[in-house]
Structures are given as structure tokens and as C-alpha cells.
Amino acid sequence: MTERMNLSGTSPLSLILRCIAVGFFTATIASAETNNWPRWRGPRDNGSTENGSYPTKWDATTNVVWSAPLPGKGCSTPIVWNERIYVTAPSDGQDSLLAFDWAGKPLWQTPVGPEKPGKNRNGSGSNPSPATDGTAIFTHFKSGNLAAFELDGKVRWKTNLIERFGKDTLYWDYGSSPVLTEKDVIATLMHHGESYVAAFDKTTGDLRWKVARNFTTPTEGDHSYATPIVIRHAGKEALLVWGAEHLTAHDAATGATLWSCGDFNPESKSNWVAVSSPVVVGDMAVVPFGRGSRLHGIKLGGTGDVTATHRAWVSNDTGSFVPTPLEYKGRIYVVRDRGQVVCINPADGTTVWTGDLPKGAQSYYSSPAVADGKLYAAREDGTVFVAKIDGGFEVLSENKMGEPIIASPVPVAGRLLIRGEKHLFCIAAGK
Numbered sequence: 001m002t003e004r005m006n007l008s009g010t011s012p013l014s015l016i017l018r019c020i021a022v023g024f025f026t027a028t029i030a031s032a033e034t035n036n037w038p039r040w041r042g043p044r045d046n047g048s049t050e051n052g053s054y055p056t057k058w059d060a061t062t063n064v065v066w067s068a069p070l071p072g073k074g075c076s077t078p079i080v081w082n083e084r085i086y087v088t089a090p091s092d093g094q095d096s097l098l099a100f101d102w103a104g105k106p107l108w109q110t111p112v113g114p115e116k117p118g119k120n121r122n123g124s125g126s127n128p129s130p131a132t133d134g135t136a137i138f139t140h141f142k143s144g145n146l147a148a149f150e151l152d153g154k155v156r157w158k159t160n161l162i163e164r165f166g167k168d169t170l171y172w173d174y175g176s177s178p179v180l181t182e183k184d185v186i187a188t189l190m191h192h193g194e195s196y197v198a199a200f201d202k203t204t205g206d207l208r209w210k211v212a213r214n215f216t217t218p219t220e221g222d223h224s225y226a227t228p229i230v231i232r233h234a235g236k237e238a239l240l241v242w243g244a245e246h247l248t249a250h251d252a253a254t255g256a257t258l259w260s261c262g263d264f265n266p267e268s269k270s271n272w273v274a275v276s277s278p279v280v281v282g283d284m285a286v287v288p289f290g291r292g293s294r295l296h297g298i299k300l301g302g303t304g305d306v307t308a309t310h311r312a313w314v315s316n317d318t319g320s321f322v323p324t325p326l327e328y329k330g331r332i333y334v335v336r337d338r339g340q341v342v343c344i345n346p347a348d349g350t351t352v353w354t355g356d357l358p359k360g361a362q363s364y365y366s367s368p369a370v371a372d373g374k375l376y377a378a379r380e381d382g383t384v385f386v387a388k389i390d391g392g393f394e395v396l397s398e399n400k401m402g403e404p405i406i407a408s409p410v411p412v413a414g415r416l417l418i419r420g421e422k423h424l425f426c427i428a429a430g431k
Contacts, residue, residue, distance in 0.1 A: 037080040037412040040129035040177045041367070045229050046279060047326030048370035052414045055429040056374065056386050057397035065415065065426040066104030071096070073118070074126030075406035076177075078417050078424060081132050084151070087419060088126040088139050090115040095141040097130065097149055104426055108153035113160065116143035122365050122380060122406055123173030128227075129407075131178050131185070136202065138185045142174040146187055148205060157205030161187060161198075165210075169193050171273070175225035181237050181252040184208050190224035190243035190274075197228070197241055197255060211255035215244040221265060224274040226324075231280060231300060233258055240285060240300075243274045247287055247298055259302045261310055264289050276324040276367070279332060281346045284312065286332050292321035295334070297349050313349035318342050323377075324367040333389065335368045335377050341393055355393025357385050371411030372429075378405040382420060401425065 041047045055063045072090035079086050083102035090096065094111035101107055118124035125142040132138070136156055137149045144162030149155055168174055169191045179186040184199035190213060198210040215222065224243025230252070231240050237252035245265050249258040264287070265272050271291070278287045280300070287296040297312040318334060325334045325344075331352065332344040339357035344350070357364070357377055366378035374396065375387045382401040388394040407419035418425040 035080075035413045036082065036134075037410050038133070039079060039131040039180070040077050040227060040408065041277075041279075041324065041326075042369075042410075046281070046328070047324065047367060047408070048328040049411055050329070052372060052411070053429045054372040054374060054411050054414065054416055055427050058399050058427050060402070063427050063429065065428050067426070068100055068104045068106065068424045070098070070419075070422060070424055071109070072115075072126075073124050073421050074419075075118075075122070075124045075175075076126050076419070077129040077407040078410055078419050079130050079132055079137075080410065080412045080417070081134055081151075083413070085417065085424070086130050086132065086137050087424060088128070088130055088141065090117070090125055095125065095139075095143055095145045097137060097139050097147075097153070099153060100424065104424075110149060110153045110155060112139070112141075112147040112155060112158050113145040114143060116141070118142065118173040120173055122404075123175070125173070127173050127175040128177040131180050133180050133202070138178045138180065138202070140176070140178045140187055146178070146185070146200065148185065148202060156203075159200070159205055161189070165189070165196065165198075166194065170223050170225070171220060172223075172225065177227045179228045179230060179239065181230055181239070184252070186228060186239060188213075188224075188228060188241060188243075190222060192220075192222050195222065195244065197239065197250060199252075199255060209255040211250065211257070213241065213244065213248065215246050215262075217245050218265070218268050218272070219270040220273045221245050221270070226274050226277040229278065229280055233301065240278065240280070242278050242287060245272070247278065247285060249300070259304060259306045259310075261298050262305070262307045263311070264296060275322050276320045279325045279327050281327045281330060281332060284346050286325060286344070286346055288320040288325060288334070290319055292319045292337055294319045295344065295349060297346060315344070315349045315351075318344075318351065322363070322365045326368055326370055328370040328389070333368065333370065333375065335364055335375075337363045337365075339364055339377075339379070341375065341377075341387065341389075343389065343393075353392055355387065355395075357387065357395065358383075358398065365406050367408040369409045369411050371416075376409040376411065376416065378407075378409060378418070380404055380406065384409065384418060
């Protein structure tokens, strides 16, 4: 029997098979997003998930599934792939990657080179979080050690960026996490000196490209601790990079600058360093700046210098200095350093509502997460607050972990992972 062709030249049977394939692919992606947290801000780089049920209140004996000791102080956020948890930490003076199973049992621990300890109370030599594509894990440390690991802990390759490209001059501890494109792992360094974005082949570690990213700024304005985001530009992979008072997009294949947006500091104020990272919702990048005093809405796309055409809005009365904002159901949520929570409409930057988490002697440095309609925010003193955000703001609980917390909470597969200074905790609803 001859298949009847439609006007596009595609048979009905082919269309059915294509729909089945697309449905399977979509289901696979949804499953991966539900069960995995492959990088610092999650599978969609937005710090949130709409899947699963998560705990509201816990203590040392209630809802804590397990806790595992860590060999040294690190501020990186754990990642999860196929019920395996990966986290970086120093161990015996070595930068190391650790793996745990879903029950909290240590699986392996692999060193990659000498540690360079953190110099600040709320920092460490293991600030950047690992990232995985499901075939390997990639890490970057303050020491300059950049490495790829097989899923069994074997080192695939490693190199040291400080030895190759020079030491960083950052005032605070290095914190930009590695980012993965289809073919490469991306590392950035933006500081006073030669700043760059560099791509390394994920399989071999060979340098694929390295481009300079230098801008003249007031004192410390050229320093950035932000993590890039992979976006699409004209249907192709691109990198969104924030720092040195410029938001830039780069071709993922070559590193070439596609567009650049500046004028984030028209008053030329000193010490306006970029710490928190942007968050993308739709075609808008929301960029925190001004030491927590401003938010910018920048439309993605364009070519060349888009400073005069793509700034959609500026909010001069709110922002975040250290915690990175998150996106949930089309809204932006900002946890400010002293605990104020602001819900923002990303289309025009208007404030939908504000609320307040309890203040303490210490600030909020951890970037928040949202799951099950609840906001999870950790204060540096080790208190994790849970708040309702759907339809308004209400603090639901205050949970003391007993040790400082800088890493971001990770909601994945119905579990909440919290990395403290000394332990990795796993918490579940109704446990």
C-alpha cells in the first residue's frame, strides 16, 4: 500500500512516528528535570522546580533522612544525576570531588590537585559548583584546577588555569561555576587584569577557544563572581556572561561576541562588583547590580552594542548583592542580603509584593530555591527558612541546621539537599 503524502511531502504515518518520538523526547526531558539537578541553579538555570512534594519543617530527628560528614569547608552547591550526589570539598589539602549514593553512603572521593584555601569567612577554595551532562562531571576550584571526571570518579582530564593564564586578582574568593555547552566546558575569569571566557573540549580537555573580555570600569567594577548561562541566539547555542558592568552574549562555538549591553553604572560608582548572577525568563535577562540596589531588565537578542535599544526597565529601589534571584512560574523572586523577599514582574520590573524573612546577626549569602510552591532560603548562621510564595508571602518555618550555610538548597526528586560547612544533609517531606 502506498502512503498518502500531504502537501509538505510527509506521510501521515511519518507524522505519527514523529509525534511519538517528540513525545518520548519531551517525556525524557521532563523526567530528567524531575529527578536531576545537574548544575548550580538546576536543570533550567532558574533555581526552581514545579515537580514533587518537599518538606516544610524539620529538626535533627524529624524529616532528616541522613547526614554525611564532609572532609573540609566548601561553599559549592551539590548536584544530582540518577540518584548520585556530587559535591566538591577540600580533603587533606587537595581539591576533591565526592560522590554519595541516594542513601548518603560515600561512593568515592577523587583529588585533582593542591587546594588554595579561601581567605574570607563566607568563602572557600571550593566555591564553584560542579556540573554534569550525564556522562561526566566537571569542576573548577579557586586554585585554578579545572577537571573532568567519569561517573565512577576516574579523572578524565585536568588542567590548571592559573598556571596557564595567570592568577586571579579577585578581592573575594573565586566563585564562577563551570558551564556546559553541547561540546565544551566553559570557564570564566573577570578581574583586574586580563579577563577571559574559555572553552575546553569536554572529552579531551583541549582548549577550543579563549576570548578576552576586558572593559574599563571604576575600582573593583571589573571583578565578577557570576556564572554564565547557556541560551539560544538565532537558533544556536550562546553564552550569556555578566561582569565588568557589561552583559554580553557569545557564540558557543567560537566565543565571538554577538551583542553587548553596558551602561549599568552611569554614576561611575566604585566597588560595584558583580556577585549574584542574572536569571532568564522568556526573552528577558534580569540582572542584579549596584551592591543590591538595582535590577535591570535586558531583552535578549540583537547584534553589536544593544545598550540603547535592549534595556527594557531599571528598578532603582530593590536588588540583590550576593544571592542570585530565581524564576518560578514566570515571576522573579529576589532574596536580599538582609532577608527582604521581593516578587518581581519580569516584563516591566514592577514589584508584585514584598515580604520579610527573619533578620539575624548574619546575612543571607545562599541563593534561594523554590519547590512545591515554597521558598527555601538559608541564612549564613545555618537557619533555613521556608515560606509560602504563591498568592503572597508567609513564613512557614524556621529550621536550624547547627552549622553555617552558604551553598544553595537543592530540591530534587522529593528530597531537599542542604550543604553546610561540615555536613551534607538530606531532608524529605513526611519522613
